[in-house]
Structure formats: C-alpha cells, structure tokens
Amino acid sequence: MLQNGLPRTCRLHTQKDFERVIKGGRKLQAKGLVMWVCSNPSPLSNVRFAVVVSRKLGPAVVRNRTKRLLREAFRRSRTELKQGVDIIVRPQSSEKLLHVQAAQEALMTLYGKAGLMCPSVVHKEEGTEE
C-alpha cells in the first residue's frame, strides 16, 4: 500500500515543535532552501514536516504557491525517509522553486546531506556510485 498522502499527523503544528526543531536541530542549506532536522522524541512515529515562509519572499500568492509546491514535493518523497524525524524547510527565494521538479531536487539534495534516506535507498545510491 503506497502512502502518498500528507495527513494532519505528518505535519508540525504547535509553536513548541517549531522552537524545538529550529533551536535543537541541524541546519542545512542547498539550492535556495534552508532545512532544520531534529529527531522526534518518539522514534517510531511518522516523519513530520513543516514549511516556513517569510514575508520577504513576496506577496501572499507567491508565498502560498511556494508552500504548496514544497508540500507536494515532500508528499511524493515521504516514504523514502527514515522514521521519527521532524523537518522544517524555509525557502529563501521563490524564483528557484517554480516547478515541482525543482522543489523535489532541492529537497533530495538536502535529504542526502542530512542522511535521512532509508537504508535500502542508500544502498542503491552507494552501488551506483561504486
């Protein structure tokens, strides 16, 4: 059963969660994206995700569109990640995220940096590299 959805339990909600991830997590940057990663207190729970968009990025239409694109990109790549991790993503410019493909590529590079991929996927990548 493919789990392609993005339900309520896979998103970060409270201000406590945001403070915990941003202050206690690792910070990574690539391709106009900033990502904070932090392990969840309960390690077997789902991967949780959130997007933060500042007003400097543009008017409400631009902000909503970047949020939706990033959320769609995360929805597609969610099953390939390890469990029990909280992620916050903040785009720095809307011009680099005009399509879903661009957003997904940026997310994948950041996953690789953070070492979040599932072991099976990692093995495949290592095999190809060798």
Next chain:
RNA sequence: UGAGUAUCCUAGACAAUCGCUCCCGGCCAAGUACGGCGCAGGGGGAGGAACUUCCGGACUCCACAGGGCAGUGCGCCGUUCGAAAGGACGGAAGGACGGGGCCAUAUCCCCGUUCGAUGGAAAGUGCAACAGAAAGCAAACCGCCCGCAAGGGUAAGGGUGAAAGGGUGCGGUAAGAGCGCACCGCAUGUACGGCAACGUACAUGGCACGGUAAACCCCGCAUGGAGCAAGGCCAAGCCGGUCCACAGGAGCCCGCCUUCGUGACCAAGUAGGCCGCUUAGAGAAAUGAUUGUUACAACGCAAGUUGACAGAAUCCGGGGUAUUGGAUACUUUAUAA
C-alpha cells in the same frame, strides 16, 4: 490608428489520476468514551477587487447619577437611495483655461470647457520672509504744490512686492484727492423671481469692508473608549487553601498536639483545548500537482512558447488603488484621403 474618461459584462472550458480541508449519514465497534497516515459513499471549497485599512455599521467587553466644558470630526442649495458612511440627479456662487465684446483700460461683460472640503474675515487674536518710504485705527522715499526757510499740503506719477486702502473718464484744484459728477464695482434698504442656495431691478450711501480660518478661533451639527489577538467556557502541572481522611515518618510537655508525607476536595487561573465562526470556514492555516483534449489572444517562418492584478480568517455597506478581454457613449493627438 494611438491615448484617455464614464458605465456595464468577463476573469477560459472539459476529462482522468494523485492529494488536502469541512459537512452528512454508515462501517471497523464492543456497555460508554477516547481514537484513527482508518474504510467506502455523497456533497461544499477564493475575488472583483478577497488587496488597502481610508470611512461607516453589526457584535463584544469596559466606563457611565444629572448637566456643562474641553477634545475630535464634518460644513453651498434642493430632490432622492441608504441604518450610517457615502452615492445619484439637478441647481447656485466661485476658480482655471480658451474664445469673443466694450475706441481703449479695469478687480468689466458674454459664451464654452473644466475643477472643486464651497459656513463665518462686519466678535477677537495672530501671520505675511526678501524687497519696498509704507504690509493695515495707514503712511510722505523720489516726485508735485505752497513757502526765503523751518515746515506744511498731496495717494495723480515712479519704483518694490504675491498683495499698496475701488476702476475708467470728465470736472475741479496751488498741486491733488469720491472733493463733485457719469458708467462699472462695493455696501445698505425695498420690491420682484426662486422651495432654497441665490439672482434681477430701483433707491440711497460715498468707499467704510485688503489677504489668510486645509492659522488659532467663532457659528451650526454630530460625537464615551477599545477592538474577534474583542469576549466567554473547560482546564493538566506548579503555587495556595481545607473544622476532610490515614493511624504512614519525625518531635516532645504524650495530646481531639505540632510538623512532614500521601490521597481527596476547593478557589483562581497558566500551558492547552473549545465557543465566538458563518451554505468556503481553517487554526503554522485547505482550495494544490501531473497529464490529455480544446477555445481565445500575443509572439514566432514553423515546431512551439506564454496567459493580467492578485489568495478568504468575525460579518456587512461604501471610498481608493492594481489589472485581462470585450461592449456602448464621449473627448483628444498624429497620419492619410
């Protein structure tokens, strides 16, 4: 053909797959409740400006004997829509521009277009740089006149300024002056027209009354303050309280004692949750992604590429601003015939 103004319409369509959110009644499902990357089905899911936060209201809380002052806002007239703000139509005075007229000039008259927050300067106070003699109960620098001079008279002329204490002409005079007269302007009164703002005519006066109130102010009218992050309800933990319980630990003067602990209960209320909240109605905040067919427009030889401004957060009414395509009416520039 280009540009602009006003009013009205529009804001591509259909299908498939994946996904989000809310609602409905079912199933997992059991006595109740919690709960779900739950299951399948049905239905709803951004705008004309949702933008701005410039006005007004609903709603909520706070304050409040009665009256007044202060503060703040508004300000031509009539009709009309509206809860109000505001809008629509018509009119009046005024400003600007253009054209014309009086022999000519004026702060004069007429016509057209257009603008507009348009009560009061005859209650009081203030302000007016520089220049200029003088900037407001007038005043004499040059000039003119009288005079030997001292001094006096004089606002016609010069020059300054945004503005110089009615304009033109004639008379008058030592020179001049509303000093007198005619016309115009102004003021007062009367009559007439008009619902009114106001206009017209006549008489009188003889210039008194310069500008500025989007300066203070005066007059008239209106007006409590804050805002859904308003406000209300439930409520862990910590702290606090109890004439409750234990016969749990410690103390001694051995008690209906003190103290500690545990539990129970209570008040207030933090985290948090719920209501407020909606036939879109969320709560780090949904309305999205991909693909196909197709309509219109622009660009391009073609294949093809591109698709305005912009995203609800308590709701409603208006103003303003941004903007795609079109329709109607009007104005206007240039070119051609």
Next chain:
RNA sequence: UCCGGGAUGGUGUAAUGGUAACACGAAUGUCUCUGGAACAUUAAUUCUAGGUUCGAAUCCUAGUCCCGGAA
C-alpha cells in the same frame, strides 16, 4: 487579523509656512618627495501625486514603501 508610528545627500540626524543645516563618509583639487591631517569645491525630485497658500520638507487628501505592538 486588528492597531500605532515613520520616510530629508551614501549613512546618522536638524530645520516657527519664507535661502534645505550639521557630523561622518565619497569624489575632485590645493598642500607634500609620498601618504595622513588640514583647506576648498561638488553631489538632494525633502517617498509619490494632487490641493490650500503669494510661497509647502512643514498644513490637508489620496497612494507607495518600511518599522513596531497586541495570543
């Protein structure tokens, strides 16, 4: 969402409705063997557009942008 405040040289600040001022910085020149210092000069659509006024950075109206507060 609801409120409040602001915009003046490159930067930070002044300025009763009447010549846009000061400091630092920048550029150019003088001085010096060279540099520094010093001296002189230059650079402003007072956020934008209308209006009131003889005259607007200032007053009024509308817009643009920025900053702050309220759980």
